[in-house]
Amino acid sequence: MSLKSIKPLTRAPLLHVSVQESLRNFISDNGLIPGTMLPAESDLANQLGVSRNSLREGIKALESLGVLEARRGVGIFVKAFSFEPLLDNLAYGLGGALRQVEELIEIRRVLEAGMIGRTLAMISDHDIAELRDTVNRMGAHAKRGESFADEDQRFHTLLFRCQNNETFTRLIDIFWLAFYKASDFVNLDNADPVATWKDHAAIVDAVEKKDLVEVKKRLDHHYEGISRVIAANK
Missing domain, CATH: 1.10.10.10 (Winged helix-like DNA-binding domain superfamily/Winged helix DNA-binding domain)
Incomplete structure (x- = not known):
C-alpha cells in the first residue's frame, strides 16, 4: 500500500x-x-x-x-477506538468534584429517559426476567441494610442491553465510575437501600407493562434520590 x-x-x-x-x-x-x-x-x-x-x-x-x-x-x-482510556483517566480527573459528577448524573438521567421508549419496543421476556432477578438480589441486600452497587449497575445495563448500543453502554459505565470515584472523597453511601430497591422494582413493573409514561416517571423518581444524596454532600 x-x-x-x-x-x-x-x-x-x-x-x-x-x-x-x-x-x-x-x-x-x-x-x-x-x-x-x-x-x-x-x-x-x-x-x-x-x-x-x-x-x-x-x-x-x-x-x-x-x-x-x-x-x-x-x-x-x-488501535481500535475504545472508551477504556477515558474510563481509566476519568477517575483521576474528577476526583471529588461533585459539581461535575452532578452534571454527569443529569446527562445520564436525560439519556435514559430518552432511550427507554426504544427499550419498551425491543425488550424480551428473558431480559425482563433478568431484571427481576437483579431486583430480587437488591432486595435481599436491602433487607440486611447492605449496599448493592454491582446489582444497581447491572440493572441499568440490562435495561438497555436489548438495544445493542455499545456506545450508550460504555457511557453508563462512565457515569458509574464517576459517581463511585467521588465516593472515595465524600460519603455518597445510599442512606435508604430499601427505597432504592423499591424504585428499581417499580421501574421493572412499568417496563413489563410497556407503560412509557410510568417508566419515565419512575426513572425520574430514582434519579431524584441520587441527586439528593449528592446535594447532601455539597
Missing part, C-alpha cells in the same frame, strides 16, 4: 505534542484502520525531523489515549 508522506512538524514549545498531532494526521490522511502497522520508528523520526526519544514520547502519549498500541519486538499499530 502506498502511503502519503507524514507532514513535517511545526515545532511547538512541547515537541511531543507536535509529534502526537503529526502522527494523528498521518493516520487520518492515510485512512489507516485499526491493526495497521506504522512505519518503523527510525523512518518516522527522520520524516518528522526529531529524535527517536521525542518520537517515543509522542507514541507513549497516544498509547495512553488508546490511539496507538506498541507491540514489543513487532512495531507500532493503530
Whole structure:
C-alpha cells in the first residue's frame, strides 16, 4: 500500500505534542484502520525531523489515549477506538468534584429517559426476567441494610442491553465510575437501600407493562434520590 508522506512538524514549545498531532494526521490522511502497522520508528523520526526519544514520547502519549498500541519486538499499530482510556483517566480527573459528577448524573438521567421508549419496543421476556432477578438480589441486600452497587449497575445495563448500543453502554459505565470515584472523597453511601430497591422494582413493573409514561416517571423518581444524596454532600 502506498502511503502519503507524514507532514513535517511545526515545532511547538512541547515537541511531543507536535509529534502526537503529526502522527494523528498521518493516520487520518492515510485512512489507516485499526491493526495497521506504522512505519518503523527510525523512518518516522527522520520524516518528522526529531529524535527517536521525542518520537517515543509522542507514541507513549497516544498509547495512553488508546490511539496507538506498541507491540514489543513487532512495531507500532493503530488501535481500535475504545472508551477504556477515558474510563481509566476519568477517575483521576474528577476526583471529588461533585459539581461535575452532578452534571454527569443529569446527562445520564436525560439519556435514559430518552432511550427507554426504544427499550419498551425491543425488550424480551428473558431480559425482563433478568431484571427481576437483579431486583430480587437488591432486595435481599436491602433487607440486611447492605449496599448493592454491582446489582444497581447491572440493572441499568440490562435495561438497555436489548438495544445493542455499545456506545450508550460504555457511557453508563462512565457515569458509574464517576459517581463511585467521588465516593472515595465524600460519603455518597445510599442512606435508604430499601427505597432504592423499591424504585428499581417499580421501574421493572412499568417496563413489563410497556407503560412509557410510568417508566419515565419512575426513572425520574430514582434519579431524584441520587441527586439528593449528592446535594447532601455539597
